[in-house]
Amino acid sequence: MSIILPVLNEADNLACLGRSPNRNLPGVEWIVVDGGSQDNSVGIAETWADQVVTGFRGRAAQMNAGASSARGRALLFLHADTRLPGNFADFVETLGRESPLWGFFPVELQPGSPMLRVIARMMNWRSRLTSVATGDQTIFIRRDVFQRVDGYPPLPLMEDVAISKQLRKLAKPYIWPSPVVSSSRRWQQAGVIRTMVLMWYLRLLFVLGVSPTTLHKRYYGS
Incomplete structure (x- = not known):
């Protein structure tokens, strides 16, 4: 298995990882793809x-670059602020034995709160129902x-939503029962309710055909 991490200014999280x-799991390769960090992420x-790839910017481009360098039969795309x-x-042993086409994990948000626990349950329920995952998963x-x-x-x-919709045409996703733990930092910084409403709003606009470039500007700012 090759674990691919697209990063940008994630020195602290990379040190933890x-x-x-x-x-050090046997048979697992770690590939970090840096998008032009200004901190010490690359160092x-x-x-x-096992590999550090540079020269690419944008999460989709970084993940594709990591995949092109990967030696594993399975590719796992991990955010730097998410813990396995x-x-x-x-999981690695099961994946090698059963070889599902694709899948994802349920998610838990930490540091947590009652509202964030509800949001995580909603995210997990939605992804099971629709077979569409987010990168956090x-x-x-x-x-x-x-x-x-x-x-x-x-x-x-929305590259994660787009590839999920392609993959679900080929097979139902394999969902591992244990959750990954994803950072709730962006939820807390922008406000939990505001972030939830924004994400659902952006997903709706994406379904309605609004340009991902426009959505990117609305999410990250111009």
């Missing part, structure tokens, strides 16, 4: 990652299937 017990990644479950070694794809759908579409936002 380098100390993770999952770092820290070079101390522990404690039974990840069991750590999508994994068999490499030959990733190549069949031509990788992530070159979108500045």
